[in-house]
Amino acid sequence: MIRHIPRSETELSALIAHQHQTASPLVIEGGGSAGITGEIGGEILSTTGLSGVVDYQPGELTLIAQAGTPLAQIEALLSQSDQCLAFEPPDLRLVLGTMAAGPTIGGVVAVNSSGPRRLLSGACRDHILGIRMVDGRGRILRNGGRVMKNVTGLDLSRLLAGSHGTLAVLTEVAIRTLPRAPVSLTLAVSGLTPTAAQALIAQALATPWEVSAAVFHRGRVCLRLEGPGPQVASRRAKLLRLLGCEVEELEGEASRTLWRGFRDLEMFADQTLPLWRLQVRARDGAALAQRLAELGGEVLTDWSGGLIWYQGAADPALIRSLAPSARLIRRAGLSTARFPAEAEGLGRLSAGLRQVFDPAGIFNQGLMGGSMGAADAD
Amino acid sequence: MPAPDPHILDRRDAIHQALAAVLPADGLITAPDELRAYECDALTAYRCAPLAVVLPRSTEEVAAAMRVCHRMGVKVVPRGAGTSLAGGALPTADSVVIGTMRLRDVLELDLESRFIRVQCGVTNLSVSAELEPHGFFYAPDPSSQLACTIAGNIGMNSGGAHCLKYGVTTNNLMAAKVVLVTGEVVEFGGPEPGAAGLDMLGLFCGSEGQLGIVTEAILRILPRPEGARPVLIGFGDAVTAGECVARIIRSGVLPVAIEYMDESCLRAVEAFARAGYPECPAVLIVEVEGAPEEIDHQIAAIREIAGALNPVEFRESRSEAEAVAIWKGRKSAFGAMGRLGDYLCLDGTVPVSKLPATLKRIGELSAQYGLEVANVFHAGDGNMHPLILFNANKPGDLEKAEAFGADILRACVEAGGCLTGEHGVGIEKRDLMGAQYGPEDLAIQMEIKSLFDPDWLLNPAKVYPLEASAPFRAGKGGAA
Structure with missing residues (x-):
């Protein structure tokens, strides 16, 4: 397998220009933790040679x-100044069974990777200030x-976030810290x-107390409060009064560990089963979670109902009919496409954008966009 | 602006008839005296009446008007409430204005999923008014919020005073129903958080009417905070005020707004509104939100930070009346400046650490051009608003003010910032785009424009320098 590791933007540009001319496909790889490298055709283009903090x-x-x-x-650098990336990007190596070195910031942006705090603070794409990139013709x-x-x-910048390396190769990102x-x-x-969980979460989120995450897993709702000590204390008291039921509390490291688990999806480590990600209107989350649980398997509801993770053997066609947004995150032998097909008008515009950025279609061939389907790759 | 297309002007009556055939009688304006009401937006220095104005009541009517214009090769200027300060809604003589102001229905309120779905002609403020009885609000709050529409907010990706905490329109938008140039209707985003495909919604938001017309939107809503309170801090110089802003942000306190006013602005405001502000070169208004005890905690932190910098004054509001008094001067700033004469309002943005140096540079340019400038802006995010005062009746003064403004914006870009933080490029900053972006950076944007609008009929002659866009407008741009 050929693996390119350009050391500069200029080197990358020259490489891509050459691949463009020869219509030779490339698989864009950051830390390699997304687990898709093996199923897309082409030479590997690693961004790990473009590494380092430019300014903080x-x-x-x-x-x-x-x-x-x-x-x-x-994250280590930010923590020295008591700052963080508010969108809480997950590390899915355990879930995807990859031994890679861990996510890169470019990879995080390319897949718009956002954890439980998206509920309060927005997704990765909401924190991007600017980007540098090389498009499919080699233009910087x-x-x-x-x-x-x-x-x-x-x-x-927002268009490139979540484009999964199908439009251009990111070389630098400016990002908001908090x-x-x-x-x-x-x-x-x-x-x-x-249903009861959904009602409880809706009640908590209608308050101004800035619940920073709300998940439902195995009959248990977890709500997170974060902030300066006095603020968390007063909000805790008010929230307890509002809920008026028996509440278990976790503080400090115990709380952080729990949420790291939800963020990194530790409950979905069974490599023999496919893992699905479904996005729905928050109000519809409970019914979908119920339905999936009945099909057999593990279900986690995040973003107050808007995001549902499902690990199980249910029929892909059935899953896609329950939530058209369903994305296959871990194959476990399934040959269906990872991304859903797009509505006709939208699909034409998406294909058109790919044509603008990458006219020879050399980046992450067939990963998004439905028509070709990554299914053909395995 | 480019000369109007004589072939289109010649077919004026045929275009009117074709539009009349697909629209209700009160949805089409063609009488010259009525068209004059649409000849400009809030950038009043430029005026041009359009060929016709269409005021649809539904997405279908917008689509019908777009189909007619597309078929006949007529340019279309989308318009919200016409509050653009950048000439974003300025018509050309050979264009049809499609206004969204009659698309006024609230379509759905889903408190459990925390969104509201509206037709995009609703005003920004009316959305929050609709939500108030339920204890929610819509966060982006441009200062024109009484008049400006959600369609315009989406078109320009509007901000406001409170975006330091809540973000701008793109961060509070979940979906948009968009009519493309052909009349085809597409939906970007949806009621679920985040789309599975490409972020078309992110691309569309802030595209200044270059890609389509938005008729419906789903907006993210938030529970109203329990309370908010401002403090006023006066400083002996701009550098210290700028340092105070950076230290507050670094401390972990996240105010909802940090506003800055300089000496010229303070003088005008004092004469106009008698707000009782201290006499000093720089004033900050910092607003924090939360329950009373949370506000006390945050204000104590800000007092400590400011105290270390020896402020001229630190004024805390202890009642609603005192809070109103602190905001009074800031909110009347534009009115106060308006009394002094005509002004141009720019919105270049710089990194927060570059605020003092940029203010100094603006002062130097002011002396060089012999025009007064007042600075009042959102300091927390570096979004400046220099107001250049000039006399529109004095020959050459507008041109001088524009040249001064262009120099300020170039200085913002050189400081690591950008030409426009929230007003948009429009026609005002069109010819400065080359200061921020290289030819290829602009080319890819224009290639995308050509994908959505191959004949460049939508919002003509805006955003991209005419020379750079010429090959695209002639259908020869794109793939090298």
């Missing part, structure tokens, strides 16, 4: 890093910048049906 200004809540910089390195391009507010021209909450507290209520 805690007083401006701004970090600029090359795309191949390990997420762990960035910039969009956005390093400031919070920027409406100068078309917003390609203060890290000194206190983390979890309130858990057990013995709930999905």
Whole structure:
């Protein structure tokens, strides 16, 4: 297997220009933790040669890093200034069974990787200030910048977030950092049906107390409060009064460990079963969770009902009929496409955008976009 | 602006007839005196009446009007409430304005999923008014929120004073129903959090009417905070005020707003509103939110940070009346400046640490051009709002003010910032785009524009420098 590891943006640009001319496909790889490398055709293009923090200004809540910089390195740097990436990007190595070195910041942005705190603080794409990238013809391009507010021209930063390496190769990202909450507290209520859980979560989220995450797993709702100590204490008291039921509490490291588990999906480590990710209207989450549980398997409801993880052997066609947004995260032998097919008008525009960015279609061939389907790869 | 297309002007009556055939009688304006009401937006220095104005009541009517214009090769200028400060809704003589102001229905309120679905002609403020009885609000709050529409907010990716905490429109938008140039209707995003495919919604938001017209949207809503309270801090110089902003942000306190006013602005405000602000070169208004005890905690932290920098004054509001008094001057700033004469309002953004140096540079340029400038802006996110004062009746003064403004914006870009933080490019900053982006950075944007709008009929002559867009407009841009 050929593996390219360009050391500079210019080197990357020259490589891609060559691949473009010869219409030779490339598989874009950050840390390799997404587990898709083996199923897409082409030579591997690793971004790990473009690594390092370019600038970090805690007083401006701004970090600029090359795309191949390990997420762990960035998080360690931010924690020195008591800051973090508010969107809580997961590390799915355990779930995907990959022995890779761990996510890179470019990979995080490319898949718009966002954890439980998306509920309060928004997704990865909401925190991107600007990007540098090389498109499918080898052009070095910039969009956005390093400031919070920027409406100068078309917003390609958000378009590239979640494009899964199908439009361009990110080389640098500017990203918003936020203060890290000194206190983390979890309130858990057990013995709930999905419907009762949904009602409890909706009640908590209609308050101004900024519940930073709300999940439902195996009959238990977990709500998280984060912030300065006095604030968390007063919100805890109010939330307990509102819930008016028996509540289990976890503080400090116990709370952080629990949420790391939800973030990294530790309950879904069984490599023999497929793992699905379904996004639905939050209100519809309970009914879908119930239905999936009946089909047999493990279910986790995050984002207050908006995101459902399902590990189980249910028929892919049935899963897609229950939630058209369903994405296959871990194959475990399934040959169906990873991404759902798109509505006709939308699909045409998506295909058109890929044509604009990558006219020879060399990036992550067939991963998104439905028509070709990654199914053909395995 | 490019010269109007004589072939289109010649077919004026045929275009009117074709539009009349697909629209109700009160949905089409063609009389010249009535068209004058649409000749400009809030950038009033530029005016041009359009060929016709269409005011649809439904997505279907927008689509019908778009189909007619597309078939006849007529340019279309989308318009919300016409509050753009950048000329985003300025018509051309050969264009049809499609206004969204009659698309006013609230379609759905889902408190459990925390969103509201509206037709996009509703005003920004009316969305929050609709939500108030339920204890929720819609976060983006541009200062024109009484008049501006959600369609315009989405078109321009509007911000406001409170985006330091809540983000701008793109961070609070879940879905958009969009009419493409052909009249085809597509939906970007949905009621679920995040789309499975490409983020078309993110691309569309802030595209300034270049890609389509939005007719319906799903907006994320938030529970109203229990309370909010501002403090006012006066400083002896801009550098210290800027340092205070950076230290507050670094401390972990996240105010909802940090506003800055300089000496010129304070003078005008004092004469106009008698807000009782201290006499000093720089004033910050910092607002924090939460329950009373949370507010006390945050204000104590801010007091400690500011105290270390020897402020001229630290004024805390202890009642609703005192809070209103602190905001009074800031909220009347634009009115106060308006009394002094005509002004251009820019919105270049710089990294927070570059605020003092940029203010100094603006002062130097002010002396060089001989025009007064006042600075009042959202300091927490570096979004400046220099107001350049000039006399529109004095020949050459507008041109001088524009040149001054262009220099300020170039200085913002050189400081690591951008041309526009929330107003958009429109026609105002169109020819400065080359200062921020290289030819290829602009080319890919124009290639995307060509994908959505191959004949460049939508919101003509905006955003991209005419010279750079010429090959695309002639259908020759794109793939090298």
